[in-house]
Amino acid sequence: MWKNKNVWILLTGEFIAGLGLWLGIIGNLEFMQEKVPSDFVKSLILAAGLLAGIAVGPLAGRLTDQINKKKVMLVxxxxxxxxVIFMLIAISTGSVWWMVVFLVFLQVSAAFYFPALQAAIPLVVEEKNLLQMNGVHMNVSTLSRVLGTAVAGILIAIMPLQGLYELSLAAYAILFLLTCFLKIDEQNSKPVQAHSLSKSKSGFKDVFPIIKGLPIVLMTLILTLVPILFLGGFNLMVINISELQDSTAIKSWIYATEGIGFMIGAFLVKQISLRSSPYTILFLFSFVIGFSQMLLYFATIPLLTVLSFLVFGFAVGCFFPTAATIFQTRVPKEFHGRFFSFRNMLDRVSFQVVLLMTGFLLDTMGLQLMAVIFGAFSLFLSTLFYFKFKQVRADMKVTNNAS
Known part of the structure; x- marks a missing residue:
């Protein structure tokens, strides 16, 4: 795997783009803290971009399956x-509306880029290396987040906000150039593309029977809602914790600690998978995520706050590479574009609902009580789906014995 030039291009591009992304995210939080006093209004602004990404989801899935994935990633x-130009205009004019335009374009591009990326990974590495590749790819992404937030925290104190976005723009430009050097062999999928071109107008309708016929894929899709319950309002919670503790430094500590926890989890998940089944990993760490949410009841204590995000980071570091590998190996490759676009769209809908809910609950009941409610709900979902999975597995054993 490490001799594959495409692997290094993807990983290097992810690292550089991740730096740019997190410079921009810290900039977004700083801009909103200055211009928008209400947590709920902040959530509405962030939701505008997510809604745009959801709207183009079906089109993104069809195009990813129909045309070359490298072209989708380049455009x-x-x-x-x-x-990024729109955000520079927002800073110069002080207008939140230009920030909304920036978020819309950013999320629309992400709605096309990430399904194409997820569909491209199985085409550049062998199936036996997928879990390792997913873990390393997510680790590189997290490392860029840790460094990006740390660098942003330093730069925001010594340079204008505009400078963060200029660096972000440069990072995205470098990613575009690196993508030009990708060589993806899609020969095996071309006959399928020609065959499915006429029926692909139905979009996600072609994917639903596939998901329904693969219980392991359906269960994994449902379980991904548990970490999203934490991630959806992540940035709003970080802002709220910063205000609760009257500390700007805690934001960088939270992002860095959660990122380090994620990297440790993604690094160790390969070893854990040698001793445990994928669903043991998924269910175990969905419970751990619920526990980490409950721990935020003590959000006024910096040490316990950092511990909560460290535990959460480790849990999702094990959870997401396992889920991604299941999707890439169990879903047929000719449906990858539509499936990953559907998953991306489902994540965005979930993110939007959680984002709005988080903003509303932070304004009405505060972080600590909200954390207990979210944690209890996550534990309930994990327990419910765990027993449902056991029932499905028992039914499958009975069916196999009968045949």
Missing amino acids: SGAVRTFS
Whole structure:
């Protein structure tokens, strides 16, 4: 795997783009803290971009299955680079509306880029290396987040906010150039593309029977809602914790600690998978995520706050590479574009609902009580789906014995 040039291009591009992304995210939080006093209004602003990404989801899935995935990544990368210009206008004018335009373009480009990326990974590495590749790819992404937030925390104190976005634009431009050097062999999928071109107008309708016929895929899709319950309002919670503790430094500590926890989890998940089944990993760490949410009841104590995000980071570091590998190996490759676009769209809908809910609950009941409610709900979902999975597995054994 490490001799594959495409692997190094994807990993290097992810690292550089991740730096740009997190410089921009810290900039977004700083801009909203200055211009928008209400947590709920902040959530509405962030939700605007997510809604745009959801709207183009079906089109993104069809195009990813119909045309070359590298082309999809290049066009979406160009749009992402161009979108930063709108944020520079927002800073110069002090207008939140230009920030909304920036978020819309950014999320639309992401709606095309990430399904194409997920569909491209199985085409550049062998199936036996997928879990390792997913873990390393997510680790590189997390490392860029840790460094990006740390660097942003330093730069925001010594340079204008505009400078963060200029660096972000440069990072996106470098990712675009690196993507030009990708060589993806899609020969095996071309006959399928020609065959499915006429029926692909139905979009996600072709994917639903596949998901329904693969219980392991359906269960994994449902379980991904548990970490999203934490991640959806992540940035709002970080802002709220910063205000609760009257500390700007805690934001960088939270992002860095959660990122380190994620990297440790993604590094160790390969070893854990040698001793445990994928569903043991998924169910175990969905319970751990619920526990980490409950721990935020003590959000006024910096040490316990950092511990909560460290535990959460480790849990999702094990959870997401396992889920991604299941999707890439169990779903037929000719449906990857539509499936990953559907999953991306489902994640965005979930993110939007959780984002709005988080903003509303932070304004009405505060972080600590909200954390207990979210944690209890996560534990309930994990328990419910765990017993449902056991029932499905028992039914399958009975069916196999009968046949």
